[in-house]
Structure formats: C-alpha cells, structure tokens
Amino acid sequence: MKDAATGLDPLAAEAVAQPAPVREVLLIALAVLASAGALWLVTGQPVIAAAFAGGVIVVALLVRLGFALRPEPELPEFASPDWSVTHAAIESDAQAVAITDRAGRLVCANSRFTEVFGSSPPPRLALDKPGSDAAEESARKAWRDGAAQVERVLATSGGEWTLSVQRIGRGEDHLVWRLAALMRQDIVAEVVGHLAGKLGRALGREGIPSAVVAPDGQVLGANRTFALRAAGDENAPIAGTDFVDYFRSDEHDRIHFAREGSRGAAVRLVHVPVADPDKQGSTDPGQTASLFLLVEAESGVGDARAGLPQIEALLSRLPLGLAMCDRDGRFLFANPAFLRAAGHDDPNVPPPYPSDLVIREDKGALADAVRRYAQGAPTAGDVAVRLRSAPEEPVSLSLAGVRGLGEGAVLLSLKDSSEETRLKREIAQATKMQAVGQLAGGVAHDFNNVLTAIIGYCDLMLMRHTPGDSDYDDIQQIKANSNRAASLTRQLLAFSRQQTLRPEVLQLPDVVAEVSTLLKRLIGEKITLEVTHDRDLGAVRADPVQLEQVLLNLAVNARDAMSGNGGPIAAKGAAGILRLITRRVTAADVRAMKSEILPIGDYTALIVEDTGHGIKPNQIGKIFEPFFTTKEKGKGTGLGLSTVYGIVKQSGGFIFAESEVGKGTRFTIYLPVHIPDPADAAEAQAAKPKKQPAREWTGGGRVLLVEDEDTVRAVAERALARQGYEVTTAADGEDGLEALSRVLGAGGDFDLVVSDVVMPSMDGPSMAREIRRLKPDLPVLFMSGYAEEQLRRDIDIPNMHFLAKPFSVAQIVTAVEDVLRGR
Structure with a gap:
C-alpha cells in the first residue's frame, strides 16, 4: 500500500519525512544559548550575543528550508505480498513446495505439500530421525549460504524424497522448501514400450526382429517384424506366449523361425540383459528379463562398417x-x-x-x-x-x-551406355541409309528410262545431221548433258548398291599400285602420298574398277580437307600427308574390337588417312548420306562418299569413319577375305551354262520388243528397225505373250525377245518363263537400270542376256547383234 500524503511506501515515507527527535533539538538549542551566554560574558555586550544567537537561528531555518525544497528521491515501488499469487505460482503435482519466514512459521505451501506433510512447517516435517536432522541442517545452511540440498530423505508415510532449500525475499528473510519424490523405474516395461514404438519400427526397418523375454521364457513384448515372421501377422498377439515355440533348429544346428522352416533365412540370437545398470552387480542374471535381437546368421556383429x-x-x-x-x-x-x-x-x-x-x-x-x-x-x-x-x-x-x-x-x-548409344546411332544410320538407298535406286531406275529416251532420240537426230549443221552442236550438247546425268544415276545406283559390278579375286596392294600414279597427279605436289602394306594379306573379291573409284573419291575429299577450306590448294603453306594403308585383320582382332556391326571373321582392311582439318562431331554421322556436303556451293555434289559407301556395302564390306577436328580423318574399309571352296567351284562349273556355238547369222531377224515406257519403246523400235530388224512391240508382259502366241499360231517365229525387267501387270522374268515353255531355246535380252549381278541372282533363267540403261542407239543395236550371233 502506498502512503496517501507522500505517494511512497510507508517504510520509505517514514525514513524521509519523520521529524528529528525532541531531545536532539533541545540539546542543539541549549548549545546555542550556552554559546551566546559565553560570548556575552567575554565581550560584555549583550547585543553581540543576541546577534550571534539570532544568526544561528536564521542559518538553521535556511538549512531547514533547503531540505524542504529539495526534490524527493524516486524510490522503487514494491507491492505488498499477495500470497494467493505466490500459491498459484508454486502449485505443482511433481514437487511439494513450502515457504517459511525467519521465525520458522509456514507462510505458504502448495497442495502437494499439504497432502503429504500436512501443515507442519519445515524443518518439522514428518520424516524419520535422519531425515529430520538433515532438514534442520539444510535450513541452517540455507540461512548461512543461501541454498542447501539433500539427495534422499525418508518420509514417515513411506517414499523417498529429495530436498532442496533456498533463501529468498527482498530482505532474504524467507526460505523455499522443495521436495521431489524419488521414482522407481521399471526398465523392462520401458523396453517393452519402446519395442512397440519408434525403436521397434527402426529395428524392423533394418530387418531385425526383436523381442523382450521374461526369465520364465514368456514373451513380454516384440516389434512388428518379429510378429510378422513368427506368426505371419504383424498385429498377432505375441505377449504371453513361449519364446522358444517360434523357433526350430536344422541338422546343422542353425536356428530358423518355425513358421518359415529351412526355406527361411537362418537367424542368430543376440542376447541383451534388461537390468538396472546401477544395480548390475547385485542382480541375478537368471532373474532378469532379456532383449533378443535376431540377425541373419551370415551377418556380423560389431562394427557394422568394418567390411x-x-x-x-x-x-x-x-x-x-x-x-x-x-x-x-x-x-x-x-x-x-x-x-x-x-x-x-x-x-x-x-x-x-x-x-x-x-x-x-x-x-x-x-x-x-x-x-x-x-x-x-x-x-x-x-x-x-x-x-x-x-x-x-x-x-x-x-x-x-x-x-x-x-x-x-x-x-x-x-x-x-555410351557404346550402346553409339551402336544404336550407327544402326539407325545404317537403316536410314538403306531406306534412302532404296529410294535412290528407284529414282535412278525411273530416271534411266528418261535418259534412255533422251540419248536415243539424240542419236536418231544425229543420224540426220552432219558436223557443221546448225543443229548438230546443240544435239551433241544435249547428249553430253544426258551422259553427265547418266553418270549421276550410276552414283545413285552405287550408293543404293544396285549398280552392275564385275567382281574378281584380287589383292588390295595391286589395286593401290594401279591407282597410285593417278592419285599423285590428282592430289598435287603439296601433299605427300605414303603407301604402307601389311604382310600376309588375304585376297578379296571385288570389282577393281569400283575399288579404284573408291580410292579416287576418298583421295579427292582428303585433298580438299588439307587445302584449308575445301577449295584449291593454296600456293603457300598448304601441305599434308595422305596415307594409304593395307592391314591384315584376323578374327581375334575383330573379337577384341567388340563391334556389334562387324561380324567376326578375317578381313583385309584398306585405310585412307589424311592430316586435314577433320570433320565436326555433329557432321560425321551424315557424311555417307547422298547430297550431304560441307563444301562450298558448286564445289561438290555430295555423292562422293555415298558412292563409296554403296560400293563397299555391295562388295560385302564395311566402312567406318573416324575424325578429330584439326588433326585429320581416317576411313577404314573392311573387305572379307575370300576363301575359295573347291566343292563350290566344281558345282559352279557344272552349273555354268555351256557356251552356245556361234550361229550362222547374216543380219536381220524378228524381234519381240516388250517395254512399258512409251518413249523408250519407240527409240528402241526405231533403232532396231533402221538396222533391218522386223520389230513387234508390246507394252507389258501379257501383251508380249499374246503377240508371241499370235505369231506362232500364224506359223511365224521370233529370233529374240528384248524386254524390260520391271513392268506392270506381268514383269519381264515372269513373261520369259512363260515364253520358255513355248520356245525353250528363244534367247532373251533384258534391259534394266538395276545391277546385272542382282538380276541374275534373282531371275536365274538360262540363255539370258543383259543391257544396262541408259543406252544409246548403237549400244542396243550392238547388244542385239551379239545375242543373235551367239556371243
């Protein structure tokens, strides 16, 4: 409570405003009067004595006035104790708390204290004799040192407590007594509870079944993993059952879960006694529960990271x-x-x-x-x-x-998967190249028909014009460009592996030697040509002319790559090395390469290597595609490498390109080693048709011409008619058979059948087989833009001849004459 007059606490107001004691004032007044009297006696002047006394009184009054006018000091405000608030603050179920004053009176206590110890103030608690003595000693120590503590006291009502005493208050005139009951822990129950909670789930996550077993063998608790393996249900009631009933041992004394039998994993029991560690020395092991951890028999125990x-x-x-x-x-x-x-x-x-x-x-x-x-x-x-x-x-x-x-x-x-990805990319590239090749072959075949008509009509026109005629040069220019277009179609056929090859058994060094002189002139003096041959090279079966074309195309690309930018070789500073290498590759070498594309076998390799600027990684997968080129516009058609690819594949070989930008490019061609088989050679010799003897032929004859292209048929008809042949034409195979039947029915005959291969309705080979039933000895001359070797393999008709498209008037006339003469 604050004082109403001063606004201060009553104790502070009393200290500031209480007047001095009367005795002290009287003593000061007597001292002043004595001093004034002594001054009067000495001076004999009463006025001086009175002036002295009056001056002292005035000074005292001024001092009194100064103290009165001084600002009052701001003293801290303290509320008077509210013991209801204190009682609420110390209320607790865990501790018994009491507060006593200096006289030992009980000032405040919580419910827990009064419930156990009643209203007796400490240290007069209901304790045993040693406990009471300890409490009194704690009180004395707390008044002296500020705090005291006793680890264990025994209450008369039963139970052990810890006691702590602390001195508190503004005047440090109170003691706080705190008593906490010593709890008896049941460690077995705690472990069982942990197995049913997070600890059990953590062990189960590691695949460790666990159980707590009483000394009599009864299961007190287990985690879900143990219940699942022991009973087949993780929620099965395991507590109260016999622990040993869940296990069986096999003939090797290995322990298994009885439910799983020998098909389950063997387990090993890790035993952990469940006992109070503070009483371990006095506890009988046979009277304590056990925690069993079941681990697989093969797994180790100890430092889990040891291995x-x-x-x-x-x-x-x-x-x-x-x-x-x-x-x-x-x-x-x-x-x-x-x-x-x-x-x-x-x-x-x-x-x-x-x-x-x-x-x-x-x-x-x-x-x-x-x-x-x-x-x-x-x-x-x-x-x-x-x-x-x-x-x-x-x-x-x-x-x-x-x-x-x-x-x-x-x-x-x-x-x-980098190698697998590379192989997938190569296989996809090969598939794409095959599809493009089929398309290119079809385009080339149709284009050959067009070129045959153009070249044929040019030949017919040239027969009516002589050199010096105003139209002669124009016709020659048309024919020259047609022949140039024909060479492009041959490259497309080479790429699509449908051109006519004349394979021979040969040695690659012989082919390289034949073309080396031409290569030196082709690459120029600035580039060095190095040729290296391996020993014991196997023979290969290929067309030497086409292999020379392969070397020429690769050499031209190498020359352009070493020229700097794909153009002509510069006059200064441009130099390089072109290497031609032949190498023997055995089946063991192929097996060591682990290639998914190259079959295991013996090969003779032809390597063309240059020191040019190389091919960029994003372009090397496209170099064999037709019409793909990195050269400047007008510097290349993009058919050179596609032609190389087609020739190699048609010869049964494989070609791979490796390049590093700034260092050069290497092309490696693998051609299988040719191994002649005597039995096959004898069989081929026996199956080879006997050469027909030359017939007496003086010119002329009847020819059945079958061609679905009108322009080609017209050119061939006029060319043969000009040479004196009697020509009967047909637009397809069915018309050809009808024409033959009609002539034969009228008593006539044909000396030769000239037919296209691919025709609608009935193709040339089907027509030829039907004709042979009627006229077994009638020769057939096929015209086609496809490869002769492929046609012979697919058709297989005796006395069959071949004329490649496009052809000129002179070529068809010569071919017909050769067939009729029996050549």
Whole structure:
C-alpha cells in the first residue's frame, strides 16, 4: 500500500519525512544559548550575543528550508505480498513446495505439500530421525549460504524424497522448501514400450526382429517384424506366449523361425540383459528379463562398417558402375565406372547426392526412389532418369536396398551406355541409309528410262545431221548433258548398291599400285602420298574398277580437307600427308574390337588417312548420306562418299569413319577375305551354262520388243528397225505373250525377245518363263537400270542376256547383234 500524503511506501515515507527527535533539538538549542551566554560574558555586550544567537537561528531555518525544497528521491515501488499469487505460482503435482519466514512459521505451501506433510512447517516435517536432522541442517545452511540440498530423505508415510532449500525475499528473510519424490523405474516395461514404438519400427526397418523375454521364457513384448515372421501377422498377439515355440533348429544346428522352416533365412540370437545398470552387480542374471535381437546368421556383429572399405576397394575395380548411398540419400562412394557412365567431370570425387547427376526435372523422382529403397525390407528396382551429360537420352538406374553394411543403405547401378548409344546411332544410320538407298535406286531406275529416251532420240537426230549443221552442236550438247546425268544415276545406283559390278579375286596392294600414279597427279605436289602394306594379306573379291573409284573419291575429299577450306590448294603453306594403308585383320582382332556391326571373321582392311582439318562431331554421322556436303556451293555434289559407301556395302564390306577436328580423318574399309571352296567351284562349273556355238547369222531377224515406257519403246523400235530388224512391240508382259502366241499360231517365229525387267501387270522374268515353255531355246535380252549381278541372282533363267540403261542407239543395236550371233 502506498502512503496517501507522500505517494511512497510507508517504510520509505517514514525514513524521509519523520521529524528529528525532541531531545536532539533541545540539546542543539541549549548549545546555542550556552554559546551566546559565553560570548556575552567575554565581550560584555549583550547585543553581540543576541546577534550571534539570532544568526544561528536564521542559518538553521535556511538549512531547514533547503531540505524542504529539495526534490524527493524516486524510490522503487514494491507491492505488498499477495500470497494467493505466490500459491498459484508454486502449485505443482511433481514437487511439494513450502515457504517459511525467519521465525520458522509456514507462510505458504502448495497442495502437494499439504497432502503429504500436512501443515507442519519445515524443518518439522514428518520424516524419520535422519531425515529430520538433515532438514534442520539444510535450513541452517540455507540461512548461512543461501541454498542447501539433500539427495534422499525418508518420509514417515513411506517414499523417498529429495530436498532442496533456498533463501529468498527482498530482505532474504524467507526460505523455499522443495521436495521431489524419488521414482522407481521399471526398465523392462520401458523396453517393452519402446519395442512397440519408434525403436521397434527402426529395428524392423533394418530387418531385425526383436523381442523382450521374461526369465520364465514368456514373451513380454516384440516389434512388428518379429510378429510378422513368427506368426505371419504383424498385429498377432505375441505377449504371453513361449519364446522358444517360434523357433526350430536344422541338422546343422542353425536356428530358423518355425513358421518359415529351412526355406527361411537362418537367424542368430543376440542376447541383451534388461537390468538396472546401477544395480548390475547385485542382480541375478537368471532373474532378469532379456532383449533378443535376431540377425541373419551370415551377418556380423560389431562394427557394422568394418567390411565396407574392402567392399569399396572391390567395387572400384569392377567395370560395372556401382555406388552406395546412406539412409539420407548421400553418396558414400562411387566407383569410377559409375561416374564415367553418369558423365561426371571428376572420376574420383562423387557429388553429394545422386540427384546432382540428373537434370532438374528428374531430381525429385530420383531422391524419392533412393529414400524409398533405403527404408523397409531390402528390395530392388529401376528408375528412368535423364543425366545432365546427356539430357536427350533416358537411362535406366538400378537401385537395391541393402542391409548389414553399416551406413550403406542403397546400392545404385548404372551401365555405361555410351557404346550402346553409339551402336544404336550407327544402326539407325545404317537403316536410314538403306531406306534412302532404296529410294535412290528407284529414282535412278525411273530416271534411266528418261535418259534412255533422251540419248536415243539424240542419236536418231544425229543420224540426220552432219558436223557443221546448225543443229548438230546443240544435239551433241544435249547428249553430253544426258551422259553427265547418266553418270549421276550410276552414283545413285552405287550408293543404293544396285549398280552392275564385275567382281574378281584380287589383292588390295595391286589395286593401290594401279591407282597410285593417278592419285599423285590428282592430289598435287603439296601433299605427300605414303603407301604402307601389311604382310600376309588375304585376297578379296571385288570389282577393281569400283575399288579404284573408291580410292579416287576418298583421295579427292582428303585433298580438299588439307587445302584449308575445301577449295584449291593454296600456293603457300598448304601441305599434308595422305596415307594409304593395307592391314591384315584376323578374327581375334575383330573379337577384341567388340563391334556389334562387324561380324567376326578375317578381313583385309584398306585405310585412307589424311592430316586435314577433320570433320565436326555433329557432321560425321551424315557424311555417307547422298547430297550431304560441307563444301562450298558448286564445289561438290555430295555423292562422293555415298558412292563409296554403296560400293563397299555391295562388295560385302564395311566402312567406318573416324575424325578429330584439326588433326585429320581416317576411313577404314573392311573387305572379307575370300576363301575359295573347291566343292563350290566344281558345282559352279557344272552349273555354268555351256557356251552356245556361234550361229550362222547374216543380219536381220524378228524381234519381240516388250517395254512399258512409251518413249523408250519407240527409240528402241526405231533403232532396231533402221538396222533391218522386223520389230513387234508390246507394252507389258501379257501383251508380249499374246503377240508371241499370235505369231506362232500364224506359223511365224521370233529370233529374240528384248524386254524390260520391271513392268506392270506381268514383269519381264515372269513373261520369259512363260515364253520358255513355248520356245525353250528363244534367247532373251533384258534391259534394266538395276545391277546385272542382282538380276541374275534373282531371275536365274538360262540363255539370258543383259543391257544396262541408259543406252544409246548403237549400244542396243550392238547388244542385239551379239545375242543373235551367239556371243
């Protein structure tokens, strides 16, 4: 309560405003009067004495006035004690709390104190004799030192307590007594409760069944993993059953769950006594409960990471990409093969997390997968991710949960698919090239028909014009350009592997020697030609003319690559080396190459290598495509390498290109070694048609001309008619058969059938077979833009002859004459 007059606490107001004692005032007044009297006696002047006394009185009054006018000091405000608030503050069920004053009176106590000890003030508590003595000693020590504590006192009502005493208050005139009951812990019940909670689930996540067993063998509690393996249901009532009933031993004394039998994994029991560690020395082991941890018999106990370094050392040497993660998804280690397959920059230091290796869109899925396999029972699976090093091509990352390797929880496996990706790309390229080749062959075949008509009509027109005529030069120009177009169609046929080849058994060094002189003139003096031949080269079967064309095309490309920018060789500073190498490649060498494209066998390789500017990586997969070129406009048609590819493939070989920008390019051609078979040679000689003897032929004859293209048919008819042949024409195979039947029915005959191969309704070979039933000895001359070798292989008709399109008037006349003469 504050004083109404001063606004201060009553104690502070009394200290400031209370007047001095009357006795002290009287003593001061007597002293002043004595001093004035003594002054009067000495001076004999009463006025001086009165002036002295009056001056002292005035000074005293001024001092009194000064103290009265001085500002009052601001003293702290203290509320008077409100014991209801204090009682609410100390209310607690865990402790008995009481407050006593200096006289030992009980000022305040909580409900717990009055419930146990009543209203007796401390230290007069209901304690045993040693407890009471300890309480009194604690009170004295608290008044002296400020605090005291007793570890254990015994209450007369039963139970043990801890006692603490503390001195408090503004005047430090109160003591706070706190008493807390000593609880008796049931460690067995606590362990059973933990197995039913998070501890049991954590052990189950690691695949460790656990159970608490009483001394009499009864199960007191178990985790869900134990219930699942022991009873087949994780919620089965296990408590109260006999622990040993859940196990059986086999003939090797290995312990199995009785429900699983020998098909289940053998287990080993790790025994942990459940006893108070503070009383371990005085506890009988036979009277304590036991915690049993069941681990697989093959797994070790102790330092779970003891064998992990050896496992890391083993996995680091494997070619398969393997890595290990902990339960938090962090990398523990990753072998170099894994980091190479993942495209990581540093092959020795893995990133912190596996998700750091994939693109942003796949980070969450991979992190969830790792976390999922790190928990629960060990399982395995795959997840498709896209690596940062190759975001366009998903890869399969294998994950497997593992247990018993300490911190290791998930094993990751990643196959280095760079070689597989390269092979897929090559196979796709080969498939695309085959499709483009078929298209190019069809286009070339149709274009050959057009060129045959153009060249034929030019020949017919030239027969009516002589040199010097105004139209003669124009016709010759048309024919020249037609022949140039014919050469382009031959390149398309070479690319599509449908041109006519004349294969021979030959040695590659002989072909290189034949073309070396021409190559030196072609590449010029600035470029050095180096030729190297291996020993014991196997013979190959190919067309030497076409192989020379392959070398010429590759040499021209090499020359342009070493010229600087694909143009003519500069006058200064331009130089390079063109190497032609022949090499023997055995089946063992091919097997060591591990190529999915090159079949295992013996080959003779032809290598064309230059030191030019190289081919960019994004272009090397397109160099064999028709009309693809990196040269300037007008400097190349883009058919050179496609022609090379077609010739090599038609010869049964394989061609590969390797290049490094700024260092050069290497083309390697593998041609299979030709191994002659005597039996096949004898059979081929026996099956070879006997050469027909030359017939008496003086010119002329009847010819059946079958061609579906009107212009080609008209040119061929006029060309043969001009030479004196009697020509009967037909638009397709059915018309040809009708014409033959009509002539034969009228008693006539034909000396020769000239027919196209591909025709609507009935093609040329089908018509020829029907004609042979009527006239077995009638010769047939086929006209086609496809390869003769392929046609002979597909048609297989005796006494069959071939004329390649496009042809001139003179060529068809000569071919017909040769057939009729029996050549």
